[in-house]
Amino acid sequence: MPFLQPDSPGRPGSAPGSVDYRFARRQLLHRFRSGELGQNDVCDAQPELMRVATNCSQASTAACPVCGERQLRVVRFVFGNKLPSGGRVVSTRAELRKLASAPGRRCYSVEVCLGCRWNHLLQVVPLGAAAE
Numbered sequence: 001m002p003f004l005q006p007d008s009p010g011r012p013g014s015a016p017g018s019v020d021y022r023f024a025r026r027q028l029l030h031r032f033r034s035g036e037l038g039q040n041d042v043c044d045a046q047p048e049l050m051r052v053a054t055n056c057s058q059a060s061t062a063a064c065p066v067c068g069e070r071q072l073r074v075v076r077f078v079f080g081n082k083l084p085s086g087g088r089v090v091s092t093r094a095e096l097r098k099l100a101s102a103p104g105r106r107c108y109s110v111e112v113c114l115g116c117r118w119n120h121l122l123q124v125v126p127l128g129a130a131a132e
């Protein structure tokens with residue numbers, strides 16, 4: 001799925017083996033605010049991501065960096081061993097802990113705005129670390 005494959009690399013996050021995409025997010029928002037990219041370029045959440053964000057997400061404390069009208073939603077997908085190729089959407093911390101029982105799984109956190117369709121990968125964390 002394209003929203004899980006960022007154009008620019010992230011950087012190591014705080015948990016061992018995790019990757020933080022905040023720097024790539026800042027770069028993208030800078031390109032948008034400078035006029036290099038249009039809103040259609042950065043607000044391109046696919047219908048499936050919008051559906052998941054509407055039904056199985058957690059509220060973020062941050063407002064949308066593009067429209068500023070809505071609070072962001074955070075969607076978590078787990079990929080890895082014995083899971084569907086499109087990943088498993090996780091809606092609770094208990095579910096996340098349960099999925100951590102198998103080795104080699106990673107949790108992808110994606111922020112989504114239900115108003116303007118802004119979306120960005122925030123971080124990828126090995127599931128053992130994400131469930132703690």
Ligand SMILES: [Zn+2]
Nearest residue numbers: 064067113116
């Ligand atoms: Zn927005």
